[in-house]
Amino acid sequence: MSQLKFSTLIRFIFLSFLSGGTSFLFLTFVNRVIGQLMAQGYGAITQTYTLLFLLIVVLFIWTRRVLALAIIRFSQSLFWSLRKDIIFLVLKSNYQQLSSRKDLVHTALVRDINMLTNASLNIIQFATSVIIVVACLVYMATVSGPLFLVSLAVIVLGTLLYQFNARRNNDFFKQARALEDRFMFYFNAILGGFKEIYMDTKKGQRIYGKKIARIADESVVNQEKAFVGLLNNQITGQTMFYLLIGAILLYCGAAWRIAPADTVSFLFILLYVLSSVETIMVLLPNLLQAKISSDRIAKLQADLLSEKPLGELVDLQQTLGEFDTIAVRDLTFQYHGANQESFGIGPVNFSISRGEVVFIYGGNGSGKTTFVSALLGLLVPASGGVYYNDCLIDEERSQSYSSLFGVVFSDFYLFDEFYGIDHLDQEMLAYYLRLFEIEDKVKVEDGKFSTTHLSTGQRKRLALITALLEGKPLLMLDEWAADQDPYFRKKFYTQIVPELKAAGFTLIAITHDDKYYNCADTLYKMEYGKLIREEEPVFSTL
Numbered sequence: 150m151s152q153l154k155f156s157t158l159i160r161f162i163f164l165s166f167l168s169g170g171t172s173f174l175f176l177t178f179v180n181r182v183i184g185q186l187m188a189q190g191y192g193a194i195t196q197t198y199t200l201l202f203l204l205i206v207v208l209f210i211w212t213r214r215v216l217a218l219a220i221i222r223f224s225q226s227l228f229w230s231l232r233k234d235i236i237f238l239v240l241k242s243n244y245q246q247l248s249s250r251k252d253l254v255h256t257a258l259v260r261d262i263n264m265l266t267n268a269s270l271n272i273i274q275f276a277t278s279v280i281i282v283v284a285c286l287v288y289m290a291t292v293s294g295p296l297f298l299v300s301l302a303v304i305v306l307g308t309l310l311y312q313f314n315a316r317r318n319n320d321f322f323k324q325a326r327a328l329e330d331r332f333m334f335y336f337n338a339i340l341g342g343f344k345e346i347y348m349d350t351k352k353g354q355r356i357y358g359k360k361i362a363r364i365a366d367e368s369v370v371n372q373e374k375a376f377v378g379l380l381n382n383q384i385t386g387q388t389m390f391y392l393l394i395g396a397i398l399l400y401c402g403a404a405w406r407i408a409p410a411d412t413v414s415f416l417f418i419l420l421y422v423l424s425s426v427e428t429i430m431v432l433l434p435n436l437l438q439a440k441i442s443s444d445r446i447a448k449l450q451a452d453l454l455s456e457k458p459l460g461e462l463v464d465l466q467q468t469l470g471e472f473d474t475i476a477v478r479d480l481t482f483q484y485h486g487a488n489q490e491s492f493g494i495g496p497v498n499f500s501i502s503r504g505e506v507v508f509i510y511g512g513n514g515s516g517k518t519t520f521v522s523a524l525l526g527l528l529v530p531a532s533g534g535v536y537y538n539d540c541l542i543d544e545e546r547s548q549s550y551s552s553l554f555g556v557v558f559s560d561f562y563l564f565d566e567f568y569g570i571d572h573l574d575q576e577m578l579a580y581y582l583r584l585f586e587i588e589d590k591v592k593v594e595d596g597k598f599s600t601t602h603l604s605t606g607q608r609k610r611l612a613l614i615t616a617l618l619e620g621k622p623l624l625m626l627d628e629w630a631a632d633q634d635p636y637f638r639k640k641f642y643t644q645i646v647p648e649l650k651a652a653g654f655t656l657i658a659i660t661h662d663d664k665y666y667n668c669a670d671t672l673y674k675m676e677y678g679k680l681i682r683e684e685e686p687v688f689s690t691l
């Protein structure tokens with residue numbers, strides 16, 4: 150837990166000592182009074198004992214309150230700092246890193262962090278119990294050396310046995326965590342595909358029967374093994390303790406001629422040790438699981454940080470000059486999947502100048518989106534590169550370069566606000582709402598849309614308006630017009646595109662609308678990962 154600062158750690162150690170110390174004080178007080186009672190009868194109990202007793206109780210209440218407060222504060226700040234930390238890293242990590250880890254991030258946020266937070270509530274109780282055990286052992290050594298040595302031997306043996314079994318249990322807990330990842334994957338599939346499932350309940354039943362139910366069965370068996378292992382450990386530990394108490398009470402005291410008062414004192418402390426050991430045993434499974442969750446969170450954090458973090462966001466138009474050209478030179482990109490024949494594009498050569506309108510078409514799976522993703526700086530090319538005003542876009546500049554584009558992806562997400570705009574131009578907004586014919590459908594109040602419950606075509610219009618208002622010099626639209634009706638599609642290609650060009654936008658659009666290919670200045674065709682520039686006379690008559 151890197152979040153645990155050194156000063157906090159010292160404070161917790163101090164509080165644990167205080168809490169353990171108070172309990173130990175109470176124990177020794179009671180033990181001393183029992184000793185006095187046995188030696189001198191009730192006459193030995195003076196007012197000093199009552200005062201001392203009250204003092205210990207007050208100290209106990211105070212330490213418990215301070216501890217409870219410290220734990221609550223710590224666990225809550227741990228919970229939120231981990232959540233914020235992961236979301237911060239998610240926002241910092243690059244596209245490729247994140248897209249392969251979305252499920253892991255989800256499980257970390259909903260399961261691991263909760264697990265760790267709950268366990269953190271137990272850490273001080275755990276530490277307190279450990280301190281009580283250690284303090285009691287020292288005290289036991291002063292009461293009777295031989296009995297202490299026997300007890301120590303039993304405790305060491307018990308700990309070794311526990312360690313041996315715990316290792317196996319830990320594997321079961323790790324397996325449980327992996328099963329949880331699988332469960333989350335199918336749970337997300339149910340949430341994401343609930344419409345399809347609602348339309349055909351067989352799909353849901355299959356996911357339930359073939360996946361979730363199997364994971365559940367596997368999980369039950371696995372958890373049973375883990376918890377039975379722990380229970381066996383607890384029973385072994387307790388049995389060893391009982392045998393030890395029996396041996397001391399029935400045999401050792403008499404055989405080794407230990408004074409009965411010392412045997413009673415010793416056993417009294419031993420029983421106290423037993424209750425603390427039980428607390429440790431009960432808390433250990435939670436802490437073990439929390440350790441696994443903590444390792445998973447740490448690994449996720451390390452993975453998200455492992456590749457080069459995104460560079461500082463700068464305005465490339467200031468550092469490298471106003472946008473003039475973007476060129477792609479001999480760019481290749483290959484997906485790295487388990488599949489040996491994973492898809493790749495290139496070498497691709499491409500260029501676009503300020504104010505140009507470029508359309509890209511091609512068959513499904515030919516690589517249009519892959520190419521555009523590389524052009525936008527989302528995918529890192531295997532070789533070749535992207536040049537802005539003749540300057541190579543390296544990893545350091547990649548994020549700043551990407552932010553030059555206003556985008557509407559084919560699987561776009563419509564945010565409920567203009568998050569990317571500092572000062573909203575109300576006049577332009579009203580103009581675009583009219584131009585895209587949704588002024589009656591959606592209003593904007595305080596930069597927030599009155600609704601996002603619109604048709605797909607209308608949502609795409611709103612997403613494009615957002616991109617336009619962001620005032621980026623370049624626009625990239627992936628099959629934007631595919632969800633528009635014939636009337637608006639025509640309006641888009643014949644009126645809106647020329648208007649955007651006249652307004653100074655540079656446009657790259659992936660499209661299948663061959664009827665409107667002539668609306669582009671330049672047309673490219675993507676075929677099996679190769680980008681081919683069409684000659685103008687060919688496409689203007691297509």
Ligand SMILES: Nc1ncnc2c1ncn2[C@@H]1O[C@H](COP(=O)(O)OP(=O)(O)OP(=O)(O)O)[C@@H](O)[C@H]1O
Binds near residue numbers: 484486519
């Ligand atoms: N994340 C990924 N990992 C591995 N392969 C991928 C990944 N994304 C896409 N592909 C593969 O790359 C190929 C090209 O996909 P891409 O989305 O670029 O095609 P496209 O031309 O945009 O198709 P469409 O017109 O259907 O949108 C596909 O065959 C697909 O299997």
